[in-house]
Amino acid sequence: MEIKEYNPDNLLDDDIDFTVTRVKALVINDKDEILVSYSDGGIQLVGGHVEEGEELHTALKREIEEEAGITLDDEDTISECFYKTIYYQKNYKESGKNRKSIIYCFLIKTNKTINEQNIHHTQNEVKNNLHSKFVSFEEFFNFANEVLNNSPKELNRVVAREILGTWKVAQNLLTKNIWRLYNHIDTIIFIILLYINWLRREIYATFIWWDCKN
Secondary structure, three states: OEEEEEOOOOOOHHHOOEEEEEEEEEEEOOOOEEEEEEEOOEEEEEEEEOOOOOOHHHHHHHHHHHHHOOOOOOOOEEOOOOEEEEEEEOOHHHOOOOEEEEEEEEEEEOOOOOOHHHOOOOHHHHHOOOEEEEEEHHHHHHHHHHHHHHOOOHHHHHHHHHHHHHHHHHHHHHHHOOHHHHOOHHHHHHHHHHHHHHHHHHHHHHHHHHHHHO
């Protein structure tokens, strides 16, 4: 697991007044699409806060169902945490308190689609017009960079930087492990069928040749 830490004010853990834990996921499908959420002019990965006593995977499944209406089950693949980001924030939102934010990121492989009827947004998410959809890797990358370079809102730029960093780390997993096999299953099946068809023709030709010879 790779760990990235942001601590511009060099805060110590003793300086922290409270800590929040969040989970985020790169949810991908066989079409090389990624599930993202748009909110208040920015882009983010699906996920959210971990409730007290809640397991990380449990929180992840809950948040994905709340934001995208997708219910994950045994048919889906959920990785262990592959990327951990830690933010130390001094005087968080001018509250006079210092916050430590820990974000655990996961990879999820699913071919389930968004179910609008299962979505449960908070009032704040409704206010910011939060909505999720599957987009191509290219569209995701281009829009995240657009937000990072041009958004007038600092929070949107911070989140865009965060998810681009997560994507960079995830690319190594997507190219090295068996997840990529899912994207080539149709090709593998096609090659096998071609071979079977060729073998059948060869066997048939052999029988014809044997009949003609005798």
